[in-house]
Amino acid sequence: MLITTKAIVFSALKYGEADLIVKCFTEKSGLKTYLLRGVLKSKKGKLKASLFQPLTQLEIVAQHKDKGSLEYIREAKLLVPYESLHTNILKSAVVMFLSEVLRNAIKEEEANFPLFTFLEMSLLWFDQNEKTANFHLWFMLELTRFLGFYPDDSQRDGEVFNLEDGSFEYAETNNSCISDENVFQLKQFLGTNFDEISHIKMNQVTRSRFLLMLLNYYEIHLHGFHKPKSLGVLNEIYS
Template sequence: MRAKNNSIVLSKLKYRDYDLIVKCYTEERGIVSYMLRGVLKSKKGLSKTVYYQALSQIQIEENYKPNQSLHFISEVKFNYIYKSLHTNIYKSAIVLFLSEILSNVLKEEEKNKDLFHFIEAALQYLDNEDQFSNFHLLFLLKLTRYLGFQPENLNNDYPYFNLESGVFESLNYGIYSISGENLTLLKRLLGTNFDALNTIKINAKQRQEFLNMLLYYFELHLGSFKKPKSLQVLNEVFH
């Protein structure tokens, strides 16, 4: 079946000498993997790899067969051309990190248009924004809504947040309870949209500690979650 499908590139992997396997999150079918045969063999083929940079937003004309694990692309074009996402070193570090996160947590081979449009719009915001050092924190926090473990924003005047249960609490229940700067930032970010993110000022140490807490939150709620290898690069860039 030939069809058009808006897609966000999550990862690409060299296969054999000249082929690529590209994993995308698509608007119509969730996670889909595509085989690009011979794309690394010629200059003309190599020029097409620009479409498959991490988190590129593309429209694919595909030959899709439901029972196959790998599908084939007949035509591709950009849905949105980034101005800075792949050229700004700081944004590139965020892109590398988030593409690894999304590759890890998005498993379903079924569509979720709300999630697709959230990712699409958030990346376009990042592409156009000049102040973005906290972008990945808010992105991950908002992503939890679509993954089913968004922090419950009731009783947010309580002095603790339980990472295991995802709720604010009046008492400290041990290793899963957080307080202090991480709690304060969590409360602020829960009430913030991307367009107001630049009003939140934190230093590199606070950013790193809050990110570590968020990743631990993901680990607690997603059994197969692994810390991204690109975390060290991200921390070094934003140190």
């Protein structure tokens, strides 16, 4: 079936001498994996390797067989020309990190319009704003809404957060409970929007600790999720 859809690039892996295997989250069909033959050597083809940088937003014309095999892209064009995501060193490190998070966390091969809209709008905001040091933390927390384990804040006055149950409590009930400064930071992030995240005061140490807590939260709730390899690069850039 030939389909035209918006797509966000999650990863592009070199295959052989001239091919790319690209994972995209598409608006109409969810996560898809494409084989781009000869794209690394072709200068006259419709597809350019530069289009498939992490988290690039495209419009693609693709052939979907929906049989669990590699699909094919016939045409692709840049839908959102980023101003800073692939040129600003700090943002580029975050892009690399978040693309790994998304690749590990999102597996569904079906349309999820609310999730796609969240991704495209969040990335656009990240590209166009300067005070973004907390963006990746806010993004990962908001992403859990679509993954099914956003924290339950009905007992928000509790001083303990149960990572396993995803809820606040008044006393520790298992080994997955935390009662450190991360609980305070978590409460600050809950319910915030784009323009409020810069008001949350964190230094490099508290930011790093909070990120590790979020990654642990993901590992508990998502089977097979593992810490991104680019975590070290991200920490180095922000240190």
